[in-house]
Amino acid sequence: xxxxxxxxxxxxxxxxxxxxxxxxxxxxxxxxxWRKKGQTGWAVVWATVAGAMMIxxxxxxxxxxxxxxxxxxxxxxxxxxxSGPVLYTLGTTALFTILFVFxxxxxxxxxxxxxxxxxxxxxxxxxxxxxxxxxxMKPDNVPIVGLVFLLAFFTWVATKQxxxxxxxxxxxxxxxxxxxxxxxxxxxxxxxxxxxxMVAVSALLLVWAIALPAPLxxxxxxxxxPNPSKAPWYFLGLQEMLVYFDPWYAGVVLPSLVVxxxxxxxxxxxxxxxxxxxxxxxxxxxxxxxxxxFFELWITLIILGTFLRGPNWNFYGPFEYWTxxxxxxxxxxxxxxxxxxxxxxxxLPRAPQGAGAxxxxxxxxxxxxxxxxxxxxxxxxxxxxxxxTVFRSFFAKMGFIRYxxxxxxxxxxxxxxxxxxxxxxxxxxxxxxxxxxxxxx
Amino acid sequence: MAIGETIxxxxxxxxxxxxxxxxxxxxxxxxxxxxxxxxLHPVSIKKQGIALSFTWCMGGVTFFLFLVETVTxxxxxxxxxxxxxxxxxxxxxxxxxxxxxxxxxxHRWGAHAMVITTWLHMYRVFLTGSYKPPREFNWVIGVILxxxxxxxxxxxxxxxxxxxxIWAITVGSNMARATPILGYEGPGQQLLTIxxxxxxxxxxxxxxxxxxxRFVGEETLNRFYVLHCIAxxxxxxxxxxxxxxxxxxxxxxxxPL
Numbered sequence: 237x238x239x240x241x242x243x244x245x246x247x248x249x250x251x252x253x254x255x256x257x258x259x260x261x262x263x264x265x266x267x268x269x270w271r272k273k274g275q276t277g278w279a280v281v282w283a284t285v286a287g288a289m290m291i292x293x294x295x296x297x298x299x300x301x302x303x304x305x306x307x308x309x310x311x312x313x314x315x316x317x318x319s320g321p322v323l324y325t326l327g328t329t330a331l332f333t334i335l336f337v338f339x340x341x342x343x344x345x346x347x348x349x350x351x352x353x354x355x356x357x358x359x360x361x362x363x364x365x366x367x368x369x370x371x372x373m374k375p376d377n378v379p380i381v382g383l384v385f386l387l388a389f390f391t392w393v394a395t396k397q398x399x400x401x402x403x404x405x406x407x408x409x410x411x412x413x414x415x416x417x418x419x420x421x422x423x424x425x426x427x428x429x430x431x432x433x434m435v436a437v438s439a440l441l442l443v444w445a446i447a448l449p450a451p452l453x454x455x456x457x458x459x460x461x462p463n464p465s466k467a468p469w470y471f472l473g474l475q476e477m478l479v480y481f482d483p484w485y486a487g488v489v490l491p492s493l494v495v496x497x498x499x500x501x502x503x504x505x506x507x508x509x510x511x512x513x514x515x516x517x518x519x520x521x522x523x524x525x526x527x528x529x530f531f532e533l534w535i536t537l538i539i540l541g542t543f544l545r546g547p548n549w550n551f552y553g554p555f556e557y558w559t560x561x562x563x564x565x566x567x568x569x570x571x572x573x574x575x576x577x578x579x580x581x582x583x584l585p586r587a588p589q590g591a592g593a594x595x596x597x598x599x600x601x602x603x604x605x606x607x608x609x610x611x612x613x614x615x616x617x618x619x620x621x622x623x624x625t626v627f628r629s630f631f632a633k634m635g636f637i638r639y640x641x642x643x644x645x646x647x648x649x650x651x652x653x654x655x656x657x658x659x660x661x662x663x664x665x666x667x668x669x670x671x672x673x674x675x676x677x
Numbered sequence: 678m679a680i681g682e683t684i685x686x687x688x689x690x691x692x693x694x695x696x697x698x699x700x701x702x703x704x705x706x707x708x709x710x711x712x713x714x715x716x717l718h719p720v721s722i723k724k725q726g727i728a729l730s731f732t733w734c735m736g737g738v739t740f741f742l743f744l745v746e747t748v749t750x751x752x753x754x755x756x757x758x759x760x761x762x763x764x765x766x767x768x769x770x771x772x773x774x775x776x777x778x779x780x781x782x783x784h785r786w787g788a789h790a791m792v793i794t795t796w797l798h799m800y801r802v803f804l805t806g807s808y809k810p811p812r813e814f815n816w817v818i819g820v821i822l823x824x825x826x827x828x829x830x831x832x833x834x835x836x837x838x839x840x841x842x843i844w845a846i847t848v849g850s851n852m853a854r855a856t857p858i859l860g861y862e863g864p865g866q867q868l869l870t871i872x873x874x875x876x877x878x879x880x881x882x883x884x885x886x887x888x889x890x891r892f893v894g895e896e897t898l899n900r901f902y903v904l905h906c907i908a909x910x911x912x913x914x915x916x917x918x919x920x921x922x923x924x925x926x927x928x929x930x931x932x933p934l
Contacts (some may be wrong), residue, residue, distance in 0.1 A: 376841070379789035383796075390797060393730055394804045413731065414933040419721045423705045426718065426727050433734050434741050441745065441790065445782035452772060455765045456843040458892060467849040468834050470792050470827060475848065484863045487852025498820045502813035510806040512933040514731075519806060526803055674855070675864035 243366045248299030251360060255296055258356050259289035265349065278346055285353060292360070306364035307555075316553030321479075322660050324544065328536045332527070339516075343396040355388075365555045371543050375451040380469055380542055387535065397514040405518065413513040463547045463560055472541030473534050479549065480655045482666075482676045490652070494529075497645045501526075504642045506633050525646070533652060568665035575606040600670055607668035611677065614651075619643035717921055719929060726930035731805070735798035739826075740917065742791040746829075749784040750906065756780075757836070759902035761895045764838035781837075788830050795826050807931035815923040818916055825913050832905035835898060843893045846901070850893070853884035860884060 263286040270279035295303045307315075335342055342348065359381075362368045372381060401411040420426075454460075467475050477486035501522075510519040544551055546558035569578075576584050587599035601608070619640055623631040631639045658664040668677040684690055685698070699708040709720045725731060756775060757767045771781050799819065802808055808816035835846045858865040861875075861882040869876040879891050889896030924930070 376789075379786070379793060383793050386793065386797060387800075390733060390800065393733070394801070397730065398804070411933055413725050416725045418724045420724045420727075421702070421705050421709075421721050422718045423699050423708055423715070425724070426722055427715070429727065429729070429734070430737055433737060437738055437741055437790075438745075441783060441787055442779075444786045445779040448782070448786070449772070450782045450785040451839075451841055452768060452837060453840040456838045456840060458843065458894075460840070462840055462844050465844045465848045468831060468845050470830065471849055474852075483852050483855035484857055484860070488856050488860070488863070495820060495824055498823075499817045502808040502810070502816050505809065508809070511809040512805060512807060512931045514805055523804075530800065670864075673864055673867065674862055 243369075244301055244304050244364065245299040247363060247369060248297055248304065251296035251304065251363060252293050254360055254363070255289045255293035258353070258360070259286040259293060262286035262289060262353070282349070292357075296360075296364075304364050305361055307361045312365060312555040316556045319544070319551075319553045321540070321551055321656075324540060325536070325656065329532065332531055336524075336527075339395050340399055343392060343399050348392050352388075355385075362554065367557050368555050371558075375448055376469060377542055378448060380539065383535075384539070394514050395516070398516045401513055401515050402517040405515065411513040411515065464545060464549055466541070466545075469538060469542050472545075473537035475549075476537045476541040476545065477652060480652065480659055482674075484674070485677060490648075493645065493648055497649070500641060500645065504634070504638060504645075506638075529649060533649070568659065568663045570666045570669040571607045571610070571664060572603050572669060574662075574664070576603070596672075600672060604668050604670060607666070607677075610667055615644065615647060618647060717925075719925065722930060723932050726932045732930070733797065733801050735794045735801055739791055739794040739798055742787050742794060743913065743917070745787045746784060746791065747910065749780055749787065750910075752780055753784055754906060759836065759898050761838070761898065764836065764898060768837045768839070784833075788833060792826060792830055795823050799823060802931075805931060812923075812927045812931065815920060815927055818920050818923065822913065822916050822920060825909055825916070829905060829909050829913070832901040832909065835893070835901045836905065838898065846897070847893050850884055850887050853887050854879070854882060856883040 262282045266279040266282040266286060269275045269282065292305050295305055298304065342351070363372065371377065397412065401413075404411060466472060474487060474491055477490060480486070481490070505519075505522050507519050507522065509515070516523050543554065546552040546556075547560035547562070548564075550562050550564050552558055552562070572584060576582050585599050585603045587596040591599070622643060623639060627639070627643065630642070634642065655664075655667075658667075666676045668675065670676065695711045696707045697704050699705040706720050709715050709718055753771070756771050758764065768781065772778065802816065802819070831846070831849060835842045854860045855863045857863045858868055859877060859882055860866060861877050861879050861884075863882075866875070866877040866882070879885065885891065887900075888894075889900045
């Protein structure tokens with residue numbers, strides 16, 4: 237859909253106050269840097285940015301197509317053409333990896349502030365696109381935008397302290413948290429903080445409630461199925477998994493494993509270091525596993541499922557119109573098909589007419605033998621193999637049962653990204669496909 | 678000033694507050710020990726442990742949001758009847774007719790915020806390694822509370838009875854029909870066949886138990902309403918009490934050992 241003047245007139249007020257907000261934010265930062273920290277150079281930089289934001293704000297307020305700051309149409313088309321599940325997943329993975337590896341650089345306040353500004357401006361420029369705004373401004377999607385900025389902020393807060401602590405520990409010093417073991421009275425030091433928090437949260441909630449009406453669509457009708465039909469946003473990561481797995485695994489087994497795995501975590505993590513203070517180096521393995529699960533397999537999938545999956549659960553670029561007529565070619569193949577038909581050039585093994593139940597099961601097992609072998613190797617052979625190689629020290633410290641639980645949870649967690657890669661590279665649908673027993677994997 | 682003095686010296690005031698104003702060190706300690714609402718806290722606390730950059734306040738904010746949800750939820754119950762005839766109309770009236778027209782907004786946005794703050798609280802506890810001994814079991818309770826928070830939000834999602842509501846719940850609860858063995862489209866449901874009769878059908882499987890029907894209908898609305906307003910909040914309240922109690926018993930607010 238092409239932007240018409242009406243849409244821009246509608247968002248002009250919002251964008252104007254949005255850019256003004258960024259300007260105020262930068263002006264306050266400049267003031268603090270100048271008066272409190274004596275960093276005049278940076279103060280000038282952010283004051284200039286604030287000025288630039290005021291110009292953007294006044295341009296946006298015009299509401300005219302030639303003035304409202306927006307990404308060039310060519311750039312939007314390019315982003316739409318390039319984006320897809322593969323690039324999205326690889327891109328976010330690369331982004332997280334870069335942020336993690338160069339964390340010492342990114343946690344510097346001025347760098348983080350610059351990134352925040354860039355993110356906010358990009359967001360503003362994108363909001364001038366009708367298709368982007370239509371999805372992001374859906375009332376129930378607004379919390380996810382908040383979640384993304386909150387997560388970025390708190391990850392910065394934590395990583396900044398972890399970087400300092402890791403450096404101190406390297407030098408043989410205790411973590412920052414240990415320096416000050418002074419005790420204070422709960423009244424007034426904690427009670428007042430709590431009170432201020434309650435007032436702040438109440439104020440925020442009131443503003444949010446006044447500014448944004450709760451969604452209410454047409455009355456429920458069991459015959460009119462909306463397209464796309466989506467679960468509540470916090471379950472959209474699970475719904476996205478349905479692309480790669482059947483509901484019994486993506487919707488029942490994997491979520492149960494997530495809950496079980498989270499509960500098991502304190503009993504599997506035998507590392508005694510890093511208890512009660514921010515640190516990465518001292519617990520790199522558990523840190524990376526948790527961050528991978530939380531950011532890669534939960535948050536990015538929620539964002540993908542909410543903002544980039546449209547009608548028929550097809551992938552839509554961020555600036556693409558959600559037309560229900562988009563057709564995607566599905567040419568996925570099951571592993572038995574690949575093995576028997578494509579590789580050996582024979583038909584799939586099939587029980588003869590009128591065979592007994594046992595014979596039929598035998599033929600099914602024969603047909604699925606390649607997939608079952610892969611699964612057995614993955615879940616049964618890999619844990620002991622890892623125990624004598626990569627996880628040698630883990631196995632020694634954890635003992636058999638704890639190690640096996642950890643190894644299997646890890647492998648089942650990795651089954652999702654592995655299946656994604658197999659789907660993208662080999663068009664693999666199921667590794668094991670036994671529709672006779674509704675057992676597809 | 679004299680009036681304030683008179684009030685604070687009256688029998689009524691003194692019967693309610695057993696302690697003088699917490700202005701000096703002694704009375705600041707006494708107030709924590711004698712006030713019911715404050716006795717959840719210890720008397721003194723590690724200064725570093727309550728630094729905002731360390732705790733982020735997210736656990737406290739989550740609890741506060743739970744209280745906000747309880748209060749706004751009770752008020753909403755005055756206006757809402759969980760039947761096919763009235764549910765949607767009552768929500769319409771709440772928007773268009775009822776005074777204090779942002780009640781539903783407060784409840785809905787508070788719920789979304791609560792999901793987010795629960796995740797952030799958990800994230801902080803992980804990043805500071807605070808799930809490690811001696812706090813392992815409190816982490817487990819926290820995971821259950823996280824699950825219950827999501828279920829509270831999920832059951833509440835159905836109540837407005839609009840298109841958004843029933844289809845989100847339909848998509849979500851369709852998963853249950855694929856439950857291994859117990860769902861009628863799940864792997865291994867044939868195992869529960871006795872004498873050639875399927876025990877697991879669309880009228881007896883896990884999804885039916887969740888919805889109270891073969892599809893999202895009036896029985897589901899009633900079921901989710903009761904779960905949302907009574908069963909889950911009670912469970913949450915109990916687990917919250919244990920969660921807070923264990924924070925104290927497991928060594929107080931976390932910090933380097």
